[in-house]
Amino acid sequence: MRIIGLVIGAMFAVLVAAAGAGAAQSGESVPLSVYGRLPTVQNLALSPSGKLMMAQVSDNGTATLQIRDAETLKTIRKIALPASKLRRLQWADDTHILLTYSVAQLVNGLSDPKREWFLASEFDLETGKVRYLLANNRDGLNSLAAWPVVYAHPKTGYALLLYGITFPANRGVLTLILERKGLSKVVAVGNEDTTDYAIAKDGAILGRIDYDRVRGNWNVLVGPDHFHIKSSQKGSDLLNPPVFAGVSADSQTVYVAKSDGDTGHIYPIDVASATWGEPIKDLEDHGLISAPNDQVVIAAQKSDLEGTHYRFFDAKDEGLWRGIVKAFKGAQVDFQSVSDDRMKFIVLVDGADFGYGYFLVDRKTGAAKWLYDAYSGLGPDQIAPVSLIHYKAADGFDIPAYLTLPKVGAKNLPLIVLPHGGPFARDYAGFDWWSQAYASLGYAVLQPQFRGSDGLGVDHLKAGYGEYGRKMQTDLSDGVADLAKQGVIDPARVAIVGASYGGYAALAGVTLQSGIFRCAVSVAGPADMRRQLDYFKLQNHGPWTPATRYWREYLDIKKESDPILEVISPVFHADKASVPILLIHGSDDTVVPPEQSRRMADALKRAGKSVELLEMKGEDHWLSVADTRQQMLTRSAQFLGQCNPAG
Numbered sequence: 001m002r003i004i005g006l007v008i009g010a011m012f013a014v015l016v017a018a019a020g021a022g023a024a025q026s027g028e029s030v031p032l033s034v035y036g037r038l039p040t041v042q043n044l045a046l047s048p049s050g051k052l053m054m055a056q057v058s059d060n061g062t063a064t065l066q067i068r069d070a071e072t073l074k075t076i077r078k079i080a081l082p083a084s085k086l087r088r089l090q091w092a093d094d095t096h097i098l099l100t101y102s103v104a105q106l107v108n109g110l111s112d113p114k115r116e117w118f119l120a121s122e123f124d125l126e127t128g129k130v131r132y133l134l135a136n137n138r139d140g141l142n143s144l145a146a147w148p149v150v151y152a153h154p155k156t157g158y159a160l161l162l163y164g165i166t167f168p169a170n171r172g173v174l175t176l177i178l179e180r181k182g183l184s185k186v187v188a189v190g191n192e193d194t195t196d197y198a199i200a201k202d203g204a205i206l207g208r209i210d211y212d213r214v215r216g217n218w219n220v221l222v223g224p225d226h227f228h229i230k231s232s233q234k235g236s237d238l239l240n241p242p243v244f245a246g247v248s249a250d251s252q253t254v255y256v257a258k259s260d261g262d263t264g265h266i267y268p269i270d271v272a273s274a275t276w277g278e279p280i281k282d283l284e285d286h287g288l289i290s291a292p293n294d295q296v297v298i299a300a301q302k303s304d305l306e307g308t309h310y311r312f313f314d315a316k317d318e319g320l321w322r323g324i325v326k327a328f329k330g331a332q333v334d335f336q337s338v339s340d341d342r343m344k345f346i347v348l349v350d351g352a353d354f355g356y357g358y359f360l361v362d363r364k365t366g367a368a369k370w371l372y373d374a375y376s377g378l379g380p381d382q383i384a385p386v387s388l389i390h391y392k393a394a395d396g397f398d399i400p401a402y403l404t405l406p407k408v409g410a411k412n413l414p415l416i417v418l419p420h421g422g423p424f425a426r427d428y429a430g431f432d433w434w435s436q437a438y439a440s441l442g443y444a445v446l447q448p449q450f451r452g453s454d455g456l457g458v459d460h461l462k463a464g465y466g467e468y469g470r471k472m473q474t475d476l477s478d479g480v481a482d483l484a485k486q487g488v489i490d491p492a493r494v495a496i497v498g499a500s501y502g503g504y505a506a507l508a509g510v511t512l513q514s515g516i517f518r519c520a521v522s523v524a525g526p527a528d529m530r531r532q533l534d535y536f537k538l539q540n541h542g543p544w545t546p547a548t549r550y551w552r553e554y555l556d557i558k559k560e561s562d563p564i565l566e567v568i569s570p571v572f573h574a575d576k577a578s579v580p581i582l583l584i585h586g587s588d589d590t591v592v593p594p595e596q597s598r599r600m601a602d603a604l605k606r607a608g609k610s611v612e613l614l615e616m617k618g619e620d621h622w623l624s625v626a627d628t629r630q631q632m633l634t635r636s637a638q639f640l641g642q643c644n645p646a647g
Contacts, residue, residue, distance in 0.1 A: 029382075029440065030377050030378065030382050030440070032437055032440065032441070032633060032634065032637055033630060033633075033634070034375060034376070034377045034378060034382075035375070035378070035433050035434075035436055035437035035440065035633065036433075036437060036629055036630040036632075036633035036634065037058070037375070037626055037629070037630055038058055038624075038626045038629060039058070039374045039375055039433075040057065040058055040059070040372065040373065040374065040375055040376040041055050041056070041057055041058075041358065041371075041372040041373075041374055041376075042055070042056045042058075042086075043055060043056040043086065043088060043089040044336050044337055044346050044358055044371070044372075045089055045090065045091055045292060045336075045337045045346075046070060046091075046292075046337045046338060046339045046344055046345075046346060047070075047091045047093075047094045047339070048091055048093060048094060048292075048293075048339065048340045049094050049339065049340065049341075050070055050339030050340070050341060050343055050344040051069070051070055051071070051094060052067055052068070052069065052070055052076075052091075052094060053067075053068050053070045053337075053346065053360070053371075054066065054067050054068070054089060054091070054097065055068075055089075055358075055371075055372065056081065056086055056089060057372075058626065059376075061626055061627060062080070063080075063081040063083075063086070064078045064079060064080055064081060065078070065079040065080075065081050065089070065097070065123075066078055067079075067125070070339075070344060070360065073360070073369060073371070077125070079123075081099075082101075084101040084102075084103070085101050085102045085103070085620070085624045085625070086099060086100075086101045087100050087101055087102055087118065088100040088147060090147070090148060090150065090292065090293055091292070091293070092122065092150050092158050092160070092293070093157055093158050095124065095125045095126050096122055096123065096124055096125065096158075097122070097123045097125065098120060098121070098122055098123075098133075098148050098150070098160075099120065099121050099122075099123060100118055100119070100120045100144060100147065100148070101118070101119055101120075102116045102117060102118045102119070102624075103116070103117055103119065104116050104117075104588035104590050104620055105117065107141070110172075111541075112539070113535075113538055113539060113590070113593075114588070114590050115539070115590045116590050116620065117141070117143040118143055118144040118145075119132075119133075119134075119142060119143060119144065120132075120133040120134070120144050120148060120162070121133060122160075131182060133148070133160070133162060133179060134162055134164050134177065134179075134184070135184075136184040137164050137166070137177060137184065138166075139166050139167055139168070140164050140165055140166035140167060140175065140177075141164065141165045141166075141172075143164070143165060144162060144163055144164065145163040145164065145165060145174055146163035147163075148160050148161070148162055148293075149161040149162075149199050149203075149293065149294055149295065150293035150294060151199075151200075151201060151202055151203040151293075151294060152201075152202065153180055153203075155180075156180045156181050158180070159178060159179070159180040159203060160178070160179045160180065161176055161177070161178055161187070161199055161203055162176070162177045162178075162179055163175075163176065163197070164176070164177045166186065166189060168189060169192075171192045172192075173189060173190045173191060173192055173194060174190040174194045174195065174196075174197070175188065175189050175190060176188040176197055176199075176205065178203075187205070187226065188205055188208075188226050190208065190210070191210065193210040193211055193212050193213075194208060194209070194210050195209050195210070195211045195241070195243070196208070196209040196243055196244050197209075197244070198222070198244045198246075198247055198254045198295065199247070199294070199295050200247055200251040200295075201247070201249060201251060201294055201296050202251070204224065204225050204226075204251065205225060205226035205229070206222060206223065206224070206225075206229070206247055206251065206254050206271055207220065207221060207222040207223070207229060207232075207244060207254045207269070207271075208221045208229060209221070209241070209242060209243065209244065211241040213540075213544070213545045213546065214542070214544045214545075215236070216236045216237055216238035216239075216241075217234070217235075217236050218234065218235055218236065218237065218241045218242055219231055219233075219234045220232050220233050220234075220242055220256060220269070221274075222254050222269050222271055222274045223271065223274060224251075224271055224272065229274075230274050231274070232269055232274035232275065232276060233276050238546065238549055239261075239546050239549055239550055239553070240258070240259040240261065240546070241546065242256045242257065242258040243256070243257050243258075244256060244257075244295070245257040245266055245287075245288040245297070246288045246290045246295050246296065246297035247295050247296060247297065248296070248297065249296050249297075251271065252270065252271050252272070253268050253269065253270060253271060254268075254269045254271060255267070255268055255269070255288060255297060256269060256276075257287075257288075261458070262458045263284050263285060263458070264284065264285045264286070265279035265280075265283075265284060266279060266280045266283040266284075266286065266288065266300075267279050267280075268280065283300055285302060286300040286301060286302045286311075287300065287301050287302070288300050289301055289310075289335065291338075291340075292337060292338065297313065298312060298313060298314070298317070298338070299311060299312040299313060299317070299321075299335065300313075301335075303428060303455060305388055305400050305429065305449075305456070306388065306429055307332040307428070307429045307430065308332065308334060308428070310335055314342070316342070317342055320342075320345070320361075320363055321335075321345075324345065324347060324361055324368070327368065328347075328349050328351060328354060328359075328368075329353075330351050330352065330353065331349050331350055331351025331352075331353065331354050332349070332350040332351065332429065332430045333347050333348070333349055334347060334348040334349075334350075335347060336348050336358065342363070343362065343363045343364055344360060344361065344362055344363065345360070345361040345363075346358060346359070346360055346361075346371070347359050347361060347368075348374065350430040350431050351380075352380060352383075352385070353380060354380065355373055355378065355379045355380040355383060356373065356374045356375065356378065356383060356430075356431040357370060357371070357372055357373040357374055358370075358371040358372050358374065359371060374431075375433070378436075382440075383431065383436060384404050384405060384406055384407060384435075384436055384439035384440065385404070385405055385407075386402055386403070386404045386429065386430065386431075386432075386435075387402070387403050387405075388400060388401075388402060388403075388429060389401050389402075389403050391478065391479055391482035391483075392478070392482070393451070393471065393474065393475050393478045394474060394478055395471070397451055397463060397471075397475070399448055399449065399450060399451070399475050399478065399479060400448075400449045400456070401446055401447055401448040401449060401479055402427055402429065402432075402435075402446075402447040402449075403444065403445070403446055403447075403483075403488075404432070404435040404436065404438075404439045404444065404445040404447075405439065405444050405488075406439045406440070406441075406442045406443065406444065408442055410444075410488055411487055411488065412487065412488075412489070412490045413442075413443065413444040413488060413489050413490065413493075414442065414443050414444070414489070414490060414493040414494070414495075414644060414645070414646050415443065415444045415445070415446060415480065415483065415489040415490070415493065415494045415495070416435075416438050416443045416444070416445050416446070416494075416495050416496070416497055416640065416644075417446050417448070417476050417479065417480060417494065417495070417496045417497070417498075417509075417517070418434065418435055418438070418445050418446065418447050418496075418497055418498060418502065419447070419448060419450065419476055419496075419498045419501070419502040419505040419506075420447065420449075420453070420498070420501070420502055421498070421499055421500030421501045421502050421503075422452075422453070422454065422500065422501045423450075423452050423453065423464065423468070423472065423501040423554075424452065424453070424454040424461065424464075424550075424554070425453065425454055425455075425501075426449055426453045426454055426455040426456060427447045427449060432447070434633075435447060437633055437637070438497075438637070438640075441637060441640075441641075441646050442646035442647070443640075443646050444483070444488065444489055446479050446480070446483065448475055448476050448479045450464070450472050450475035450476060451463035451464040451467060451471060451472055451475055452464015452465070452467060452468070452472050452554070464554065465553060465554055465556060466554075466555070466556030468529075468554060468555050468556075468568055469504075469508050469512055469567070469568030469569075470568070472505075473505060473508050473509065473512060473513060474513075476496070476505060476509065477509070477513060477516045480494055480516060492518075493518065493644055493645075494516060494517055494518060494644070495517055495518055495519050495520065495521070495640055495643065495644040496509040496510070496516075496517045496519075496520050496521075497520070497521040497523075497636060497640070498521075498522065498523065498525065499523035499524050499525070499623070500523075500524055500525065500526075500591065500592060500621065501525070501526075502523075502525070503522035503523050503524050503525020503526070503592075504522070504525040504526050504527070504570070505525075506520040506521060506522040506525060507520060507522045507525055507527055507570035507581070507600065508568070508570055510577050510578070510579050510581060511570040511573040511574065511576050511577050512568065512570065512573060512576075514576060514578060517579060518579055518643055518644045519579045519580045519581065519582070519639065519640065519643035519644055520579065520580075520581050520582070521581075521582045521584065521636045521639060521640070522581070522582070522583050522584070522597070522600075523584045523585070523623075523632060523636075524584070524585050524586060524589050524591070524592050524596075524597070524621055525583075525592065525596070525597070526592050526596050527569060527570045527571040527596050527597070527599060527600035527603075528569050528571045528572075528596060528599055528600075529555070529565045529568060529569045530560055530561075530565045530566070530569065531595070531596070531599075532592065532596065533548070533551060533560050533565070534560065535592075535593055536548050536551060537560075539590075543560075555568075570600060571599055571600050571603045572603075574600070574603035574604045574606070574607045574609060575607040575609075577604060577607070577609045578609075579610070579643065580610040580611070580612075580639070580642075580643045581604060581609065581610065581611045581612075582611075582612050582614070582635070582636065582639045583597040583600060583601055583611065583612065583613045583614065584597070584613075584614045584615075584616065584632050584635070584636065585597040585598075585613070585614075585615055585616070586615075586616045586618070586619030586620050586621065586623075586625075586628065587615055587616065587617050587618060587619065588618055588619060588620045589619070589620055589621045590620065590621065591621040592621060594615060597613060597615075598613065601613040612639070614631070614632075614635055616628040616631055616632065619632075
């Protein structure tokens with residue numbers, strides 16, 4: 001067991017950092033399957049009292065709910081979990097647990113295509129009984145539209161407010177449903193423009209947001225309860241409507257997140273007067289963190305290229321957090337869970353001296369105890385070093401990137417370029433299972449934060465507008481050239497792999513570009529952008545929604561018939577491919593439909609090119625299923641070993 005002694009005072013100091021024994025610490029290599037499986041441990045949470053903690057623990061394809069004593073760390077119960085995509089675990093109280101999971105399916109009577117639906121159940125630890133939530137949702141779906149909110153109830157101990165969907169006029173609207181002891185009651189029915197609610201710690205509805213997706217008009221309504229909310233401010237934004245960011249512990253303030261196009265702001269709204277305050281200056285571009293089961297704001301976080309930084313609003317909590325970060329010197333420390341009395345924290349630590357795992361911090365004893373490695377068998381000695389680098393694109397634009405190097409050296413290495421999805425997304429500093437897996441085979445892995453990546457400033461984001469398949473693509477190959485110039489990699493041994501937008505970039509790298517990559521692996525990548533935009537319109541019920549408007553702006557088009565879409569779509573350039581291509585796609589992908597990879601495979605075959613298509617039954621867009629994620633990693637590694645061997 002790894003135990004870090006912490007001296008509680010103005011500062012924390014590390015007294016002991018003893019590493020456990022076994023393969024995870026020995027420095028020996030581990031099988032590829034260790035990286036490819038789902039994390040061994042997920043969804044850690046402390047019970048409200050802090051006496052218990054739970055985690056989803058997976059082993060050899062089976063998952064259990066593990067309950068441990070938070071004082072002794074002794075496992076007191078293991079409960080088999082169904083073979084489903086579990087998304088979140090929550091404590092309702094110390095004897096009841098809420099499980100939220102998702103399924104991809106069509107719903108009879110709805111015009112929507114197949115999409116991911118979120119379902120929830122309540123498990124009673126004392127009786128072993130399971131109760132399915134929203135099962136009595138008359139005239140509605142048994143699907144959640146947001147995480148359950150738990151609050152104290154004088155008669156039943158606690159009650160749940162569930163975001164559901166009902167159909168008062170043959171149109172689905174966001175509805176709040178109260179559930180306690182099996183009783184279900186609709187407490188607030190929105191209109192077809194309602195997108196969000198603000199809920200106080202005692203269950204009172206403090207606000208509602210309505211947003212007309214077609215016209216872009218929004219209205220934030222605030223008040224002391226559902227019957228007395230009134231319009232606090234109206235506006236118009238075709239791309240970035242406001243959303244609730246949380247409420248204060250005393251229920252006197254509602255927080256709204258609103259972007260002005262360049263900067264994200266947090267605005268406080270006084271509940272009694274429905275008056276907006278000035279944006280909170282030191283929270284620009286921050287996200288707010290709420291307590292485990294409700295919407296009460298306890299902290300803020302912001303990520304930069306170096307890592308994620310937290311600030312707790314309670315002075316004592318902030319003092320403790322700073323001490324924790326100081327104790328884990330040189331590591332990224334991420335907040336995971338906290339007890340109601342703030343005496344215990346669970347943190348995820350990523351650092352060369354600590355590996356990638358969970359620790360329990362106890363304010364009372366002043367100790368941080370190791371709980372689990374996130375991936376069993378992966379300790380500090382098995383995690384390849386990751387560094388932040390910068391290079392210049394051909395036009396001088398600065399591109400930050402993460403470079404993961406195998407432990408065999410840093411000269412003349414084979415390279416895998418691994419662009420992220422989105423594309424309005426980003427990679428983060430620290431552990432990444434996919435890049436670590438390839439590094440374990442002897443590859444250097446480059447993850448460029450190409451122009452158009454999100455979270456790196458508005459200038460970086462907007463530099464990607466109109467550059468899809470153009471400068472966003474050459475940003476990747478410019479990174480290859482820079483590493484080759486330094487002698488880090490062998491430019492004759494470079495492959496490109498990616499998922500979602502990264503899958504598109506992999507296809508574009510060997511069709512729209514040539515002579516750079518020896519082969520390409522596209523996981524769930526769009527190949528025909530016109531058809532993908534048509535699919536987005538179907539998903540979002542028309543062309544005039546924030547999502548479809550954003551894509552038009554990103555691609556710099558006015559309509560879907562724009563000829564540029566054919567220019568940047570790999571499916572129309574299959575004849576230019578001169579290297580082997582592996583296409584991998586999940587059958588339950590509701591973001592990029594499997595048809596995209598099928599069409600690309602057909603186009604490549606007609607052109608007489610080398611292509612393989614692997615369709616994974618039951619897998620979604622996010623590689624959420626244990627067996628198929630392993631299948632993807634195993635086959636991609638075999639393919640890379642054939643067309644771009646590391647040896």
